Amino acid sequence: xxxxxxxxxxxxxxxxxxxxxxxxxxxxxxxxxxxxxxxxxxxxxxxxxxxxxxxxxxxxxxxxxxxxxxxxxxxxxxxxxxxxxxxxxxxxxxxxxxxxxxxxxxxxxxxxxxxxxxxxxxxxxxxxxxxxxxxxxxxxxxxxxxxxxxxxxxxxxxxxxxxxxxxxxxxxxxxxxxxxxxxxxxxxxxxxxxxxxxxxxxxxxxxxxxxxxxxxxxxxxxxxxxxxxxxxxxxxxxxxxxxxxxxxxxxxxxxxxxxxxxxxxxxxxxxxxxxxxxxxxxxxxxxxxxxxxxxxxxxxxxxxxxxxxxxxxxxxxxxxxxxxxxxxxxxxxxxxxxxxxxxxxxxxxxxxxxxxxxxxxxxxxxxxxxxxxxxxxxxxxxxxxxxxxxxxxxxxxxxxxxxxxxxxxxxx
Ligand SMILES: [Zn+2]
Numbered sequence: 001x002x003x004x005x006x007x008x009x010x011x012x013x014x015x016x017x018x019x020x021x022x023x024x025x026x027x028x029x030x031x032x033x034x035x036x037x038x039x040x041x042x043x044x045x046x047x048x049x050x051x052x053x054x055x056x057x058x059x060x061x062x063x064x065x066x067x068x069x070x071x072x073x074x075x076x077x078x079x080x081x082x083x084x085x086x087x088x089x090x091x092x093x094x095x096x097x098x099x100x101x102x103x104x105x106x107x108x109x110x111x112x113x114x115x116x117x118x119x120x121x122x123x124x125x126x127x128x129x130x131x132x133x134x135x136x137x138x139x140x141x142x143x144x145x146x147x148x149x150x151x152x153x154x155x156x157x158x159x160x161x162x163x164x165x166x167x168x169x170x171x172x173x174x175x176x177x178x179x180x181x182x183x184x185x186x187x188x189x190x191x192x193x194x195x196x197x198x199x200x201x202x203x204x205x206x207x208x209x210x211x212x213x214x215x216x217x218x219x220x221x222x223x224x225x226x227x228x229x230x231x232x233x234x235x236x237x238x239x240x241x242x243x244x245x246x247x248x249x250x251x252x253x254x255x256x257x258x259x260x261x262x263x264x265x266x267x268x269x270x271x272x273x274x275x276x277x278x279x280x281x282x283x284x285x286x287x288x289x290x291x292x293x294x295x296x297x298x299x300x301x302x303x304x305x306x307x308x309x310x311x312x313x314x315x316x317x318x319x320x321x322x323x324x325x326x327x328x329x330x331x332x333x334x335x336x337x338x339x340x341x342x343x344x345x346x347x348x349x350x351x352x353x354x355x356x357x358x359x360x361x362x363x364x365x366x367x368x369x370x371x372x373x374x375x376x377x378x379x380x381x382x383x384x385x386x387x388x389x390x391x392x393x394x395x396x397x398x399x400x401x402x403x404x405x406x407x408x409x410x411x412x
Contacts, residue, residue, distance in 0.1 A: 026375070033374035037080030040388040041134045042370065044084045045172075045270045045350060045395055046148065046219070046241035047071045048357030051089065053113040055310060060117040061124070067317055070355035070366035073124045076143045079370035083134040083144035083392070085240065086114050088170065089357065090151045091302060092179045100156030107154040111147065111168040118145050127169055131399040134392065148217065148240060150357075151177040152184075152205060162208050171399065172215035174240060175202065175225065185222035187251040197224035198232065206232045213406030215399060218242075218262070219272075219352075222251075226258050235405045236267035236398050241352035241359070243277045244336045253277060256343055263344035266401065268394045270352030271336055273359040278328035278336060287323035294319060330363035334376045337390065346386050350395040 024032065052058045052069040062074025071084060088110045093099045118125050126137045128144035137144035147169040153176070155161040162173065175198075176186045183202040185193040198206065206229055209216050216233050217240045218226045229237050239262065245253035254262070259269055275281065298304060298312040340349045351373065353359040355366060363372045377387050 024378075029375045029378050030371065032378060033371045034080060036374055036384060036387060037371060040384075041138055041392040041396070042080060042082045043134055043144075043146075043350070043392040043395060044071075044081055044353045044355070044367070044370070045238075046087060046150075046272070046352035046357070047084050047355045047359075047367075048087050048089050048150070049084070049355065050086050050110050050114050051356060053110070053117050054306065055313075056306060061121050070353075070360055072367075073121055073143055075367040077124075078368035079366075081143070081367050081370045082138045083128060083146060084367070085146045085148045085172070085352070087148050087150040087174075087357070088114070088165075089177075090149075090154045092151060092153045092177055092181060095153075095182050097156065100154065100158075103154035104156065104158075104161060107149065107165070108168070111165070111170075114145065114147055115169070129169060129171065131396045131403060134396060146171055148172040148174065150174040150217075150220075150240075151181065153177070153181045155205075157182060157201060159204060159208050162205065162214070163212060166212045166214055170214060172217045172238070172240060173205070173209055174217040174219055175205070175221050175229070177220055184225040184228070186220055187222045188220070193222060193224070195225075197222065197228040202228070203232055210234045210402070210405060211409050213403045215402050219270075220252070223255065223258060226254075227261065230261055230265045230267075233265070235402045236265045237262060238267045238395065238398050239269045239352075241272035241274075241354045242269055243272050243274075244339045247336055247339055248276075248278060248280065250277065259340055259348075260343060263348035266398065268348050268350050268398050269340055270350040270395065271333060271340075273333060273351075273353040273355070273361050273364055274357075275325070275328040275361050276358075278361065279332050282326045284323065284326060287319070287325065290319050290323060327360070327362040327365075329361060330372050330376045333361055333364070334373065334380065337377070338380065346389055347394055347397075349390055351391065 049069055049071040058068055060072050062072040088107050090103050090107050118127050125143045125145055128134055128137055128146045134144045149165055149170045152173055175183045178186055178188045180186050180189045180194050183205050184198045185195050206216055216229050216237045218229055218237050219239045219242045243253045245255045262269055294315055337349055
């Protein structure tokens with residue numbers, strides 16, 4: 001009898017248990033995601049939004065043309081995004097002293113534009129410098145804006161400019177962009193490698209970044225340059241916007257070996273939301289040839305005067321409407337997170353959208369849709385703690401390590 005009662009109790013318990021584990025509906029998941037976003041600190045480590053700041057009529061508050069940028073304060077508020085790194089991005093030219101001087105002046109102009117835009121909206125945003133600022137600024141109900149520099153090209157051969165950028169608020173340096181520069185080889189330079197990883201000067205750059213407490217961003221750089229950075233850096237390195245090569249085989253993505261090496265160094269890889277890096281694009285000849293026509297007309301979008309840049313952008317929007325892109329989905333993107341978690345554990349993965357620099361996928365087209373990533377993570381069974389790690393804690397831990405190392409160096 002006693003056994004029968006226990007079996008009945010077990011059955012009732014199991015049935016109740018089953019009832020409780022009914023999968024949540026999309027609305028319920030979204031509600032849960034929003035609650036989570038209100039509690040945790042969410043950070044996107046790579047956006048190219050400052051490119052929009054130099055456009056006439058742009059409004060960072062979000063009252064301007066809704067299409068004019070993928071990140072603004074309104075979209076961050078809607079998507080529950082507390083903090084974002086704004087990249088001072090410099091496209092590359094020749095490696096000559098004259099061009100370096102020009103690039104540095106342009107970089108300083110972008111820094112200036114970021115500070116001006118943030119102070120113009122000081123009731124809703126604030127420049128963040130320390131890892132702890134993200135939570136502090138969230139507590140004031142504002143958005144935290146960090147600054148990173150994408151491409152070490154503008155420092156030329158002048159190490160002291162790194163400190164100048166640091167004093168202007170920069171907290172990471174992406175060593176190069178799509179081409180080899182004076183610091184290291186790029187993963188995508190059509191001419192092949194010239195340094196076999198970091199250059200001699202590149203090793204000095206890594207040391208200087210460590211001394212200042214700035215992070216070394218290994219996105220874009222060649223495989224050998226990544227391993228050189230891990231070996232040379234006194235603190236963990238990170239990839240501000242990079243994906244998994246074994247899921248999408250392009251040199252710009254990271255191999256499993258490199259992902260494991262970055263994780264082993266204590267670093268973090270931030271998932272990039274650029275469709276072509278997530279999934280092989282479906283062939284779309286009419287769109288591709290229309291894009292090629294624009295590319296030729298606007299000289300590959302390089303060094304355009306502001307009026308022409310605006311015209312090119314409008315033409316781009318028109319093309320997108322006429323031939324809507326077939327984009328990777330949030331589920332495709334989270335497959336990359338799953339893979340990284342599978343091979344490194346939960347402590348080495350984050351998010352760096354590349355919004356306004358090519359980022360934007362179906363279901364997370366701009367900062368206003370960030371909650372959908374959380375919905376997908378919940379759907380796949382990630383715990384609240386895991387999600388908080390992915391959305392910011394993992395990255396902030398790495399930034400804290402860089403700060404601590406710099407403080408220790410200063411004290412000695
Ligand atoms: Zn990039």
